Amino acid sequence: MDTLLENIDNQPLGFFLTRTGKSYLSELNQQLSNLDIERNYYSLIIIERGQGQLTQNELAAALGTDKVSVVRIVDYLVSKGYIRRLRSKEDKRKFCLVGTPKALLALPHIRKAIAGANEKALSSLSADEKKEFIRMLGIIKSNLNSSKTF
Amino acid sequence: MDTLLENIDNQPLGFFLTRTGKSYLSELNQQLSNLDIERNYYSLIIIERGQGQLTQNELAAALGTDKVSVVRIVDYLVSKGYIRRLRSKEDKRKFCLVGTPKALLALPHIRKAIAGANEKALSSLSADEKKEFIRMLGIIKSNLNSSKTF
């Protein structure tokens, strides 16, 4: 019997969210073990989506993280040859992040692996339930990010 | 428009689970900022549930983590005066983890804060939806932990 189902009030929901998320990411890593990067897949997708116009600040916003972490991510992806920093012409403080051909080659695999991991995670749920889960997760996320006052 | 709702196949579900879990834990920390510990609340609940019989190994299993991490957790809670290690009489390799009066005093607040954080996270969901979400999260967790072969 899963203790998760009962007495939820005694169990921090966030603990299970985090743990489940970690299981997911470890699954994703396994599916992408053929690549020579082992993290920041999602950053790569966001960067590609930005079509060479995305700045580090914007990446930070999209990831919900800070600029220091983004420096690390960008350093990592640059060092592995997946992206480049391009000094912006309009504003020389900014860098535009552009994917390399290597990234272009890897992205289909990454997308496929993400779809596969999602599939595995959500398998045995009906199409409606999947949609419902995603919807509710979005609500929970925004509930938690709303005003901290009680 | 929330990008989470569409094109989920391009977005790693685990990323949102982890992020939502972190928001939750930060909320929980805020609600418990009056305590002199700032983590391992859930471990404390598990230890109290064990009624002085829980070993470090068993705590590791309950948390889904390894024994090295548990040493750190136990060291922390011991150093803060919330628990003690009691050498087991039956098996001198083992320690039984027992809560102190200080823990007993803190636990109601912790439980209340967890219930409150759960409430905040799940607010604006109906009772049925809440149950559904918890149920599906359990399914997803077990889906991901099942056989890694594809």
Next chain:
DNA sequence: AAATAATAGTTAATAATGTAAACTATTTTC
């Protein structure tokens, strides 16, 4: 136009977390 403030990104420092290997003490197995 010069001084000031704000912004984009980097660097450095500290702490928390995850993982693996080597270790001690005790118990179990053969």
Next chain:
DNA sequence: GAAAATAGTTTACATTATTAACTATTATTT
């Protein structure tokens, strides 16, 4: 009694989060 297994600890290393101080550039103010 020797060998193997178990419970827990220590050490080491890499990742991740957070904060502050820093450089270079752009925007604002007077």
